[in-house]
Amino acid sequence: EKKYDYLIVGAGLFGSVFAHEMTKRNKKCLVIDKRDHLGGNVYCEEKEGINVHKYGAHIFHTNDKRIWDYVNQFATFNNYVNSPVSLSKGKLYNLPFNMNTFYQLWGTKTPEEAKAVIDKQIEEYGSKSPKNLEEQALSLVGKDIYETLIKEYTEKQWGKKATELPAFIIKRLPVRYTYNNNYFNDKYQGIPEGGYNTIIEGLLEGVETKTGVDFFQDKEHLLSLADNIVYTGKIDEFYEYKYGQLEYRSLRFEHELHDMPNYQGNAVVNYNDSEYAFTRIIEHKHFEFGNQEKTIVTKEYPEQWDRSKEAYYPINNDQNQEIFRQYKKEAEKEDSVIFGGRLAEYRYYDMHQIIASSLNKVQEVLKLEANT
Numbered sequence: 001e002k003k004y005d006y007l008i009v010g011a012g013l014f015g016s017v018f019a020h021e022m023t024k025r026n027k028k029c030l031v032i033d034k035r036d037h038l039g040g041n042v043y044c045e046e047k048e049g050i051n052v053h054k055y056g057a058h059i060f061h062t063n064d065k066r067i068w069d070y071v072n073q074f075a076t077f078n079n080y081v082n083s084p085v086s087l088s089k090g091k092l093y094n095l096p097f098n099m100n101t102f103y104q105l106w107g108t109k110t111p112e113e114a115k116a117v118i119d120k121q122i123e124e125y126g127s128k129s130p131k132n133l134e135e136q137a138l139s140l141v142g143k144d145i146y147e148t149l150i151k152e153y154t155e156k157q158w159g160k161k162a163t164e165l166p167a168f169i170i171k172r173l174p175v176r177y178t179y180n181n182n183y184f185n186d187k188y189q190g191i192p193e194g195g196y197n198t199i200i201e202g203l204l205e206g207v208e209t210k211t212g213v214d215f216f217q218d219k220e221h222l223l224s225l226a227d228n229i230v231y232t233g234k235i236d237e238f239y240e241y242k243y244g245q246l247e248y249r250s251l252r253f254e255h256e257l258h259d260m261p262n263y264q265g266n267a268v269v270n271y272n273d274s275e276y277a278f279t280r281i282i283e284h285k286h287f288e289f290g291n292q293e294k295t296i297v298t299k300e301y302p303e304q305w306d307r308s309k310e311a312y313y314p315i316n317n318d319q320n321q322e323i324f325r326q327y328k329k330e331a332e333k334e335d336s337v338i339f340g341g342r343l344a345e346y347r348y349y350d351m352h353q354i355i356a357s358s359l360n361k362v363q364e365v366l367k368l369e370a371n372t
């Protein structure tokens with residue numbers, strides 16, 4: 001008889017939801033994380049009374065009432081609505097692309113006028129079978145929106161020319177013919193009062209946790225402690241990179257404290273132009289309508305990734321998908337290791353999707369257990 005039913009590697013949302021659900025069902029869980037804190041990428045660090053989103057701005061949004069009710073068990077959500085603005089060649093534009101943006105670009109006042117401009121530009125600059133991201137974007141929204149609000153931002157994000165990026169990166173570019181600056185279309189949206197740590201603390205209440213523990217540094221011992229492993233780290237690392245290394249895009253965050261109450265008047269300001277190496281500036285207090293005397297802003301610089309850096313965005317190309325397929329095949333053969341979360345599944349997931357995926361995994365495991 002081992003000490004734990006589950007050793008959970010990674011205290012992000014996937015691992016925390018899994019631990020919570022299993023603990024509720026009287027399973028013994030141990031959650032470890034190699035970082036010096038719990039929460040994974042949703043972790044917030046409090047400074048000057050402000051919750052700083054340490055691994056990038058996180059806005060909770062979902063259409064799924066089940067997931068919304070689930071997170072509301074652990075925190076009260078405020079009514080923050082994400083409405084970024086984008087600075088381009090000295091002018092500010094509303095996002096997502098909507099009637100305000102079109103007015104700022106062309107002075108058009110009605111949906112009909114705006115649609116006429118976009119349709120004309122699509123006809124003039126679009127192509128029937130776009131071969132790269134630039135051609136794709138021109139075919140979806142025309143020249144002005146592409147050049148003003150997409151091109152240079154995207155090139156900074158991926159570190160490549162738009163003409164060298166695959167078309168499939170941009171599947172759709174929604175244009176909205178109403179004066180509505182709400183970035184998301186989901187029914188539910190907000191920021192947890194007290195930050196995301198509140199949710200993680202709620203999930204992990206009564207669960208044994210250890211931070212500063214890297215699974216690979218103490219693997220044999222850790223494996224001897226539990227019947228099952230839930231692994232939410234990088235899948236290629238789990239298999240010692242034997243089929244090759246999966247690639248990511250990384251980010252570098254530069255935090256600045258300013259002795260003023262309000263730096264930019266909005267939580268998110270995008271910087272489209274290539275002359276700025278960062279893609280956006282986040283002013284954290286605005287997520288929670290803070291009125292502290294000082295403010296903290298974060299510049300987000302896209303970076304090339306290597307193993308010494310945080311892995312943020314999977315690079316979705318054929319080569320990586322082929323490598324991932326081999327790891328996945330191997331993973332499916334394991335009978336006491338469960339793989340889940342963004343790093344083990346090599347997939348970009350939003351928070352609500354990760355929670356749903358973890359809850360589904362719990363159901364799957366319980367069903368299997370009931371049948372044996």
Ligand code: FAD
Nearest residue numbers: 010012013014034040041056058059215233341342350351
């Ligand atoms: P993680 O949170 O990364 O947790 C995995 C954990 O495993 C980490 O803490 C890691 O330290 C640990 N770990 C890994 N290997 C080991 C090891 N060997 N030993 C011990 N521990 C290990 N989603 C939204 O819904 N809205 C947003 O606005 C939003 N913004 C985002 C912005 C950025 C810049 C990024 C990158 C993501 C954003 N997301 C957003 C997505 C969100 O961050 C993820 O859905 C979520 O954090 C994934 O949770 P996870 O548990 O899968 O992974």
